[in-house]
Amino acid sequence: MQPDSVTPDQTCPCQSGKSFTQCCSPLLQGSVPAATAEALMRSRYTAFCIGAVDYLIDTTAAEKRHPEDHALIAEQTQITNWTGLSILATEGGSEEDSQGMIEFEARFEAPEGGGVLHEQSRFRKDNGRWYYVDGEVELLSD
Numbered sequence: 805m806q807p808d809s810v811t812p813d814q815t816c817p818c819q820s821g822k823s824f825t826q827c828c829s830p831l832l833q834g835s836v837p838a839a840t841a842e843a844l845m846r847s848r849y850t851a852f853c854i855g856a857v858d859y860l861i862d863t864t865a866a867e868k869r870h871p872e873d874h875a876l877i878a879e880q881t882q883i884t885n886w887t888g889l890s891i892l893a894t895e896g897g898s899e900e901d902s903q904g905m906i907e908f909e910a911r912f913e914a915p916e917g918g919g920v921l922h923e924q925s926r927f928r929k930d931n932g933r934w935y936y937v938d939g940e941v942e943l944l945s946d
């Protein structure tokens with residue numbers, strides 16, 4: 805899925821049930837910062853769906869960025885088709901918090917077979933903005 809393929813009225817790829825315009829689109833465009841860790845996590849899932857590589861790098865904690873990330877993420881978003889998101893648990897991550905954890909499952913299809921990515925992601929707020937720090941990832945095959 806490419807950015808142009810999501811029309812404003814379409815349901816947001818993060819499956820919040822809201823339209824893309826009222827959900828992740830303003831975050832991806834940089835006009836609104838994510839208020840909560842969950843909002844950032846959802847917008848990053850949407851970015852993976854539509855191949856918004858720069859957004860994924862910009863929302864990663866500075867010390868976790870690597871020069872090769874752009875090429876790796878671009879390749880990954882091209883071959884992987886994300887098909888569903890379920891948030892299982894959250895800790896912290898509210899507007900008053902400076903750290904948060906989100907446990908989620910994301911379903912995907914890929915050339916070598918689909919599966920489920922199960923991750924406990926850590927988020928941190930720096931200067932009023934949420935960033936993805938890292939996560940414990942487990943891949944479950946379908």
Ligand SMILES: [Zn+2]
Nearest residue numbers: 816818827828
């Ligand atoms: Zn969304």
